[in-house]
Amino acid sequence: MSTPELSQQPSVGLFGGTFNPVHIGHLRLALEIRQHLQLDEMRLMPCALPPHRDAPEVAAQHRLAMLQLAVAGEPGLQVDDRELRRAAAHAEARPSYTIDSVAELRTELGPQAVICLCIGMDSLLSLDTWHRWRELLDFVHLVVVARPGWTAPQSGDVAEWLKQHRIEDADQLHQQPAGKVWLETLTLLPVSSTEIRHNLAVGQSVRYLLPEAVIGYISKYKLYARDA
């Protein structure tokens, strides 16, 4: 029996964030990367929030439920709740490390699956502060989303590392399961969760900034209201 071609292996994108709440900027980014890189699926992975990062507090279960509503009916987008499950299992609030998530996902999907971890250029600039950052490429490719006009780091450890691993053609992502860095330039919608939380706190409409189903959920549970 011949070995299956790598291109026939599943290809999965992973996009982490607080999603507090998820909005159309996140959803369009996930969809566009999936389409452009021809990934079978894109997973949105909410991270556990340290207590008191934001006021008012919104429980992890609400952030997760809103994400699930947001992707319902879009077969290419999935929710991956591993970091919330891990945080719930470690009540002592151990930090949630990306390296743990990608290692776990690699074990689940097997050695041949193509996995692309998507991060913003802002995160790339401080990548060397991440726990075991050099090992990330043992498990996944890194897709760095750059807004037009952003430039990659030019000096320092991350710049050197980027020189070694950066590819010039996105097709190369499908030629091996992990180990490469691709810079994807995208125009991002000018929406932020901070702005949405602010609008909700002052009683202003957030219509069209996030899916209707998510707005319905926020209003049902009175999330982000100043007196919540």
Ligand code: ATP
């Ligand atoms: P906050 O305003 O609370 O910081 P946020 O809107 O930036 O939230 P996060 O959940 O922190 O959202 O971000 C998750 C990921 O989505 C990050 O990689 C971030 O760079 C990216 N992101 C944030 N806003 C947008 C947007 N408008 N379009 C595309 N991606 C975005």
